[in-house]
Amino acid sequence: MNKIKQGIEKLWAGPWVPPEHGKMPYFWLLSLAYMGWKYAYVAPGALELAMLVLTLALFVPLYLASFRARGWQVHACMLAGCLFGAAWVRWNPGAATFFIFACAMAAGITKMKHAMLAIAAVIALALLASLQASGNMRFLFLMPILTAGLPVGVGAVMDARLRRSRQELLRKQEEVEHMATIAERERISRDLHDLLGHSLSLIALKAELARKLVHRDADACAREVGDIEASARQALAEVRAAVTGYREKGLASALASARASLAAAEVALEENVERIPLAPAAENVLALALREAVTNVVRHAGARRCSVSLELEHGVAVLRIADDGQARSAADIRHGNGLCGMRERVQSVGGKLALRARAGLELELRVPAAVSSGMNP
Structure with a gap:
């Protein structure tokens, strides 16, 4: 029991994102505000508002955990992000933001080819999920995914590769200094x-x-x-x-x-x-x-x-x-x-x-x- 308590305290104390990523991952959480764009024109019902709060409460820890995910865990986080988006397509075009976050999570995949395939799979799932919407709602849902999903995903993958290369270079420098x-x-x-x-x-x-x-x-x-x-x-x-x-x-x-x-x-x-x-x-x-x-x-x-x-x-x-x-x-x-x-x-x-x-x-x-x-x- 004490170990569980200590683990929760440690998790709460942070940092929630590895320090080498800086503060930008927290800033990108502001993108979730796109889910509230609809409610500037349409007042949400009590049930919809409760489901929105629950969705955000589940997605934010998932997003933060994706920065520490490795191997199959990265794919699981991306799939979960897509499921969150697919669940909201019919009621809120802001669900596109979950697919964009899923594209960014591909940064955890070390091989460039596999990362690009994962981004393509996310966009394909978004296209399938858009079939639930109709008319103007489908356009509002697909537009940000098609215009931002690929650039955000590729940018995140390239940034992660650069970070890994820098860390590898630092390790090599430490080895050289040690050997010297x-x-x-x-x-x-x-x-x-x-x-x-x-x-x-x-x-x-x-x-x-x-x-x-x-x-x-x-x-x-x-x-x-x-x-x-x-x-x-x-x-x-x-x-x-x-x-x-x-x-x-x-x-x-x-x-x-x-x-x-x-x-x-x-x-x-x-x-x-x-x-x-x-x-x-x-x-x-x-x-x-x-x-x-x-x-x-x-x-x-x-x-x-x-x-x-x-x-x-x-x-x-x-x-x-x-x-x-x-x-x-x-x-x-x-x-x-x-x-x-x-x-x-x-x-x-x-x-x-x-x-x-x-x-x-x-x-x-x-x-x-x-x-x-x-x-x-």
Whole structure:
């Protein structure tokens, strides 16, 4: 009982029409005044007046419910509107308004073809119902249906289609924004992993070196501690840059950092890097890949030598990083977060990543090198 009471209270409180339709559906109820046009010339009897009030009391909720109807319910509402009109044809030519409302209810039918057929069926039923009237009454009944029924119905259907398209577009925009948010989070996660992994490895190596030098060479130890401080500050700046997606130093900074990391780990570096004009996106991908690759060389490879080369081949920037570490076959390659993130970033700019394990590990990255600005390693 309480649920029924709550349902009635909720229905009474409204809104009676979905908010996206605005206030116009309430305004169109004024069209029912056409039923009273007859009584400006002919006084209604008590029974006729009572039937009119009852008809309007039943039709108005039906009309409001048609805005929430779906599927077969729409057809039921249209048929009920036609029945109301047919019941009044003989006594009141204003019954035409019920058929016009029935045409407008076709807006609830999603397929255009079916909606047009439903409007045509309503007009056909109106023509059949007009047979109950005679002479001038039939003309007064048919004139508004034939002149307004089709335009009102087609206009309502087109407006509903436009509204549905707008709602679908809004949903698509929300999905795109959601996917963009996820992609940005993944980008930041990958960048932070690569940046912090590299920087913390460098700090750990220099801290270990400083510990060994603290009793043997105080000056060298102080220099290493200074490098640790500088690396920590640089890591903080890079994390801030990664969050905003902007890096001013790009590949040149990554190369300088790679030199310092490999030197601290006592890994000999062979460098053959050409000056290539790179688009910001491509440079960012190569810089992060270089950082991650050097971090892996320092932490996992057990290498004594490392080579880095960058060259332009038919409009494609090719970055190769090779070491003489422990990898001898594909089974020795660890596909962790670093390599997965590297592959995703390369693919995001239309590039390719290749891994080869022979006498050590070799990474080859190929990315489109759109002309943007020079790189100064």
